[in-house]
Amino acid sequence: MRKIVKSRRKAQAIFKEELDRRRNNTDGSNQPINDLIDGFITLKDEEGNYLSDTEILDNITSIVLGGFESVVIVTVWALCYLAKNPSVLQKLRDENMVLKKSKSQKPVSSDEIFKLVYTMKVVDETVRLSNVANFVLRTTTEDVEYKGYTIPKGWNMIVLLRYVHVDPNNYDDPLCFNPDRWDGSMLPENFQAFGAGPRTCAGNMLARLQLALFLHHISTGYKWELVNPDVKVKYLPNPKPEDGLEITIARL
Numbered sequence: 001m002r003k004i005v006k007s008r009r010k011a012q013a014i015f016k017e018e019l020d021r022r023r024n025n026t027d028g029s030n031q032p033i034n035d036l037i038d039g040f041i042t043l044k045d046e047e048g049n050y051l052s053d054t055e056i057l058d059n060i061t062s063i064v065l066g067g068f069e070s071v072v073i074v075t076v077w078a079l080c081y082l083a084k085n086p087s088v089l090q091k092l093r094d095e096n097m098v099l100k101k102s103k104s105q106k107p108v109s110s111d112e113i114f115k116l117v118y119t120m121k122v123v124d125e126t127v128r129l130s131n132v133a134n135f136v137l138r139t140t141t142e143d144v145e146y147k148g149y150t151i152p153k154g155w156n157m158i159v160l161l162r163y164v165h166v167d168p169n170n171y172d173d174p175l176c177f178n179p180d181r182w183d184g185s186m187l188p189e190n191f192q193a194f195g196a197g198p199r200t201c202a203g204n205m206l207a208r209l210q211l212a213l214f215l216h217h218i219s220t221g222y223k224w225e226l227v228n229p230d231v232k233v234k235y236l237p238n239p240k241p242e243d244g245l246e247i248t249i250a251r252l
């Protein structure tokens, strides 16, 4: 905890310096950059008030941390699952090769990426199985009966998302990496990798797009193998391969 608080303070000092530079126009450019910080500076709350420095810095910190590490880890797992499932990788590659050839060197658009049916199944299956966000916090707003226990109103709960995603009642053979299970019959309550309700992940479509785009480029340009196929998983603070996923990689 001490390390977290210290790191947070260090990160926020960097963001604060940039925020002050923008607010005071210290570089004299006076040019809006139209990025996240500028967005927060011009944003007003429900009562029409601008956000305070603390609110802006807290928001930047949560977006940078929540939006960066999560996608990095999910990308690592995608490389791992695909290396272990060559037939899935081949189907993914076939779909993406068709798009790549049709573009003849031009960049792909987000619309084109989202239309890649099999790739999006690989994305969802990777997010389900990797369980990057282990849990969400909730407070009960009424008494809840659960498996013979009463959870009283007002209790703070840790909801283990991993439990939802590896429960055989929700998924056949839940530990198997099987993108084909995403055939449209999935119940929304069985997929909570991005949380649920009004506080659901604000970046979930961006995260899915980033992963799909990465899969497009890696599958059409490269082949790779795991150095340690039986590597153990380190679960805290997020599930990651213990060796950081060492791979050998080469151009196709």
Ligand code: HEM
Residues within 6 Å of the ligand: 062, 063, 066, 067, 068, 070, 071, 074, 127, 132, 133, 135, 136, 137, 192, 193, 194, 195, 196, 197, 198, 199, 200, 201, 202, 203, 204, 206, 207
């Ligand atoms: C695979 C990647 C990601 C996963 C698994 C993930 C997961 C989550 C989860 C479980 C929550 C809590 C939701 C809840 O309490 O119901 C959350 C919240 C949030 N996420 Fe993500 N996230 C990912 C990527 C991103 C990205 C890329 C961004 C932005 C750039 C982002 C921004 C946020 C924000 C701002 C919240 C807080 C929403 C709120 O409290 O209203 N996340 N995310």
